[in-house]
Amino acid sequence: MSRRTVLRTAGLAGLGVGLGTSACGRGFGGGDDPEGGTVRLDMVWWGDATRAEKTQAALDIFQRKNPGVTVQVEYQDSGPYKDKLATRFAAGDAPDVMAMRMDSLREYADRGALLDLGQYADAVDLTGLSENARALAAVGDRTYGVPAGLNAIGFVVNRTLTEKYGVAVPDGNTWNWPDLATFAREVTRASGGKVYGTNFEAYTLANVIVFTRQRGEDFYTADGGLGVSEATVADWFGMVESMRAEGGFPPAGFIEKIGASAEQSYLARGSIAAQIIPTNNLLAFNAAAGGNLALLRIPGETQSPRRGQSVDCPHLWSIAAASKHRDEALRLLDFLVNDVEASKASGTTRGVPANSTVADEIKPTLSRDDQVATEYLGGLQREQLPRSYTYPPGSSKIAASLESIAAEVEFRRQTPRQAAKAFVEAGRKALGR
Amino acid sequence: MSTATGAPAGAPVRLASGTPPPAPAARRSRPRKDRAGYLFLLPWFLGMLFTIIPFFASLYLAFTDYNLLNAPRWIGAENFTEMLHDPLLRQSLKVTFVYTFVSVPLSLVVALGVAMLLNRGIRGLAVYRAVFYLPSLLGGSVAVVLLWRYVFGLDGIVNAFLGWFGIDGPGWTSDPDHALTTLIVLHIWTFGSPMVIFLAGLRQIPTMYYEAAAMDGASRWRQFRSVTLPLLSPIIFFNLVQSLITSFQTFTQGFVLSGGTGGPADSTMFYNLYLYQQGFSQFNMGYASAMAWMLLVVIAAFTALNFLAAKYWVFYDN
Structure with missing residues (x-):
C-alpha cells in the first residue's frame, strides 16, 4: 500500500472526526446598545423553565413600569452557567445584571468586577432587609449584591x-x-x-x-x-x-x-x-x-x-462594575428586591423575598408548601444565629x-x-x- | 466546550488528519489538480485564521498569572514549576495515560477484527458498516453517556445480568475503582471510524496474494500474519497515531459521567477536564494555558516516537 493510498483511505476519517465533535450548548448573546432610544439590559441567571416563566412575569411588570428599558434574559443550568459567566467577563462582555453564586462572589468582587451597591444606597434601598440578609453579600464594608431570595x-x-x-x-x-x-x-x-x-x-x-x-x-x-x-x-x-x-x-x-x-x-x-x-x-x-x-x-x-x-440565599443579584447602563440596572435590582408585584410574580423560586415586608405581604398569596417554607425561614430569621462569612476566593x-x-x-x-x-x-x- | 484546548491541542490533530501533504512530483505535473486540493482545504485555512490568534495568545498566557478578570501578569515559568508539585495534575496524567494505553490498542484490535469479518463478502455490507459505525457518532454524546449510567448503575442492567449468576456487582460508574474501566469499555464500543478505515484498507489488498499463499499451503493465521498485517501496516499506523492523539485529548466522557467534577474521587479526572476546571471554574487561565502547551508537547513526543518506530514495522510498497 502506498503512502498516497493511505492518505486517501484516511480521508474517510476526516468525515468521522468532523461528525464526532459535538456542538456545545447555546451561549449568552452579546448585549447590545440602544435600539431606537431604548436601553437594553443584559441579564443572566441559572435555573429551569418554571423559574424562567416566573422571572419573565416579573420582568414584564418592570418593563411596563419602565418604558424605554428592555431586559434581555439568558438562562441555563447552574454548571455551565458558572463557566460561561467567567468567559464572558474575560471577553469584556459582562452582563449588566447577573445571578451570582455565593461561592463565586469574592472571586469576582475581590477583582473589582462588581459594583459596590453601598455607593448607591439611594438607588437600591436595602433597609427592608434583615442584617443577616444584608451581610450575605458584604465583603468588608462593601456590598456586592442583593440576595435574590432567602433560603436555608x-x-x-x-x-x-x-x-x-x-x-x-x-x-x-x-x-x-x-x-x-x-x-x-x-x-x-x-x-x-x-x-x-x-x-x-x-x-x-x-x-x-x-x-x-x-x-x-x-x-x-x-x-x-x-x-x-x-x-x-x-x-x-x-x-x-x-x-x-x-x-x-x-x-x-x-x-x-x-x-x-x-x-x-x-x-x-x-x-x-x-x-x-x-x-x-x-x-x-x-x-x-x-x-x-x-x-x-x-x-x-x-x-x-x-x-x-443560617439564613442563606440561592444566589445574589449583582451588577457588573463595567455595566454601561448602571442606573437602569440599579432600578431593576431595586424593583426585584422591594416591589411587591415583582415578588408576587416571581414567587418563591429563589426563596422567600429578602425584604421582610414584601415577604409578609405576599405570604397569603403563596401555596401551602411555600407558606411552610416561609414560616420555617421566618422562624430562623427571628432567632439569634451566629453570623456566617462570605466564601473566600x-x-x-x-x-x-x-x-x-x-x-x-x-x-x-x-x-x-x-x-x-x-x-x-x-x-x-x-x-x- | 473545547475552546480552551481547541487552539493549542487541536492544531496538530488537523495537521495529522485533514491535510495530505502533496507529493512533490505531483505538484509539478498536475498544478490543476493541486488547485482543487487547495480549494478543498480552504475551509481549513479559514478556520486556522480563527485559531492562530488564540493559539499564540495561550502561549503567552502560559507564562502569566491570569484570572480572567484582571490583566495577565508575567510570572515566567512559575506555572510550569507549579505543575511539578500538583498532585491533581499527576492524577489527571495517570487517568489519561491509563485510558489511552488500554483503550487505544483494544479498540484497534476490535476494529480490525470487525473489519475483517465484514470483509468476507457478506451481503448488505453497507448496512452492517453503518450499524457498526453508529456508536462512533453517538459515543461521545451526552445522551449516550447518561444512558450508560443507567446501564452500569448499581441497580442497572449490567448488575441485573450479573445477579442471575449470583454476582453482586459494584456501581460501575459511581465506584472510583471501576468508573474509568467503564469509560474504557464505552470507548472501545466506538471503534467505528478506525473500523471503516481498516475495511477500506483491507479491500485494497489484492486477492492474488491470498490465492498464492493458499496455493503454498499457508494457514489462515499465516495468511493474516504474512499478507494482511504487512500490507495493512500503513493503515494500522495511521489509525494508531490518530487514536492516540484523540485519546490524549479526551474530555466529554469524563465531563458528562462525573458532571464536570472528574469524580468519583478524581478517578475520571482526564487531563483536559482538569485543564478546563483550572481555566474556567477556578480562574487559573494562565495555569490552564501552560497545561495545554504541556499536552501539546506530550502528544508531539508520542507522535514523533510513533513515527520513529514506524520505520521498523510499517511497510510501504512504493
Whole structure:
C-alpha cells in the first residue's frame, strides 16, 4: 500500500472526526446598545423553565413600569452557567445584571468586577432587609449584591413512607444527630431494605457548614481562612459512615449523580425516606414525592454548643462594575428586591423575598408548601444565629476537593481521619494560607 | 466546550488528519489538480485564521498569572514549576495515560477484527458498516453517556445480568475503582471510524496474494500474519497515531459521567477536564494555558516516537 493510498483511505476519517465533535450548548448573546432610544439590559441567571416563566412575569411588570428599558434574559443550568459567566467577563462582555453564586462572589468582587451597591444606597434601598440578609453579600464594608431570595437547608421526611412502615417522625425542633441515625435505621429495617432511612450529600458545603457551626467553629473565618478543624471533618464523615454501616444510609455507590431535579431524586422515587434540601425547593420536592413531606430542622440545633443553621440565599443579584447602563440596572435590582408585584410574580423560586415586608405581604398569596417554607425561614430569621462569612476566593476548589475526598471515604479508600487530614491540608492550600 | 484546548491541542490533530501533504512530483505535473486540493482545504485555512490568534495568545498566557478578570501578569515559568508539585495534575496524567494505553490498542484490535469479518463478502455490507459505525457518532454524546449510567448503575442492567449468576456487582460508574474501566469499555464500543478505515484498507489488498499463499499451503493465521498485517501496516499506523492523539485529548466522557467534577474521587479526572476546571471554574487561565502547551508537547513526543518506530514495522510498497 502506498503512502498516497493511505492518505486517501484516511480521508474517510476526516468525515468521522468532523461528525464526532459535538456542538456545545447555546451561549449568552452579546448585549447590545440602544435600539431606537431604548436601553437594553443584559441579564443572566441559572435555573429551569418554571423559574424562567416566573422571572419573565416579573420582568414584564418592570418593563411596563419602565418604558424605554428592555431586559434581555439568558438562562441555563447552574454548571455551565458558572463557566460561561467567567468567559464572558474575560471577553469584556459582562452582563449588566447577573445571578451570582455565593461561592463565586469574592472571586469576582475581590477583582473589582462588581459594583459596590453601598455607593448607591439611594438607588437600591436595602433597609427592608434583615442584617443577616444584608451581610450575605458584604465583603468588608462593601456590598456586592442583593440576595435574590432567602433560603436555608432543611430536613424533609416522607410521611407516606414513615406511616407505611410505622416509624415515628422525630420532633424537628429538638432532634439530634443520634435521633436521625436511629430513625434512619428503623425505616430501613421496617421496610426490609426497600427504603433507606436517609441520605444527604456528605460533600455539600451547606450541610457540612451547619455541622461545623454547631460545634462552635466557623467553616470560613472572618478573615477568609479555613476555620473547620480536622476533628470536625473526621466526625462528620465518621457519623455518615456509621449510619451507612448500620443500614440507615444507602450503601456506597447506591446514589448516582444522575440529575439534580426533584423528579429525579431518590426521595421522589421512594427509595429514601428523608434527605436535606434547600427550603426554596420544598414545593418542587413535595410535588415530586407525593405531597406528604414534613419539613424538619437540621438535627442537633438545640443540643449543640451553638446554633448551626443560617439564613442563606440561592444566589445574589449583582451588577457588573463595567455595566454601561448602571442606573437602569440599579432600578431593576431595586424593583426585584422591594416591589411587591415583582415578588408576587416571581414567587418563591429563589426563596422567600429578602425584604421582610414584601415577604409578609405576599405570604397569603403563596401555596401551602411555600407558606411552610416561609414560616420555617421566618422562624430562623427571628432567632439569634451566629453570623456566617462570605466564601473566600478559592472556595470552589475547596468544594471540589471535599467532593472527591467524600468519595474516598464512601468507598473505604480512606478512613474519616485520613480524609479529614487531607481535606484540611488541601483547603489551606486552596486558600493560600 | 473545547475552546480552551481547541487552539493549542487541536492544531496538530488537523495537521495529522485533514491535510495530505502533496507529493512533490505531483505538484509539478498536475498544478490543476493541486488547485482543487487547495480549494478543498480552504475551509481549513479559514478556520486556522480563527485559531492562530488564540493559539499564540495561550502561549503567552502560559507564562502569566491570569484570572480572567484582571490583566495577565508575567510570572515566567512559575506555572510550569507549579505543575511539578500538583498532585491533581499527576492524577489527571495517570487517568489519561491509563485510558489511552488500554483503550487505544483494544479498540484497534476490535476494529480490525470487525473489519475483517465484514470483509468476507457478506451481503448488505453497507448496512452492517453503518450499524457498526453508529456508536462512533453517538459515543461521545451526552445522551449516550447518561444512558450508560443507567446501564452500569448499581441497580442497572449490567448488575441485573450479573445477579442471575449470583454476582453482586459494584456501581460501575459511581465506584472510583471501576468508573474509568467503564469509560474504557464505552470507548472501545466506538471503534467505528478506525473500523471503516481498516475495511477500506483491507479491500485494497489484492486477492492474488491470498490465492498464492493458499496455493503454498499457508494457514489462515499465516495468511493474516504474512499478507494482511504487512500490507495493512500503513493503515494500522495511521489509525494508531490518530487514536492516540484523540485519546490524549479526551474530555466529554469524563465531563458528562462525573458532571464536570472528574469524580468519583478524581478517578475520571482526564487531563483536559482538569485543564478546563483550572481555566474556567477556578480562574487559573494562565495555569490552564501552560497545561495545554504541556499536552501539546506530550502528544508531539508520542507522535514523533510513533513515527520513529514506524520505520521498523510499517511497510510501504512504493
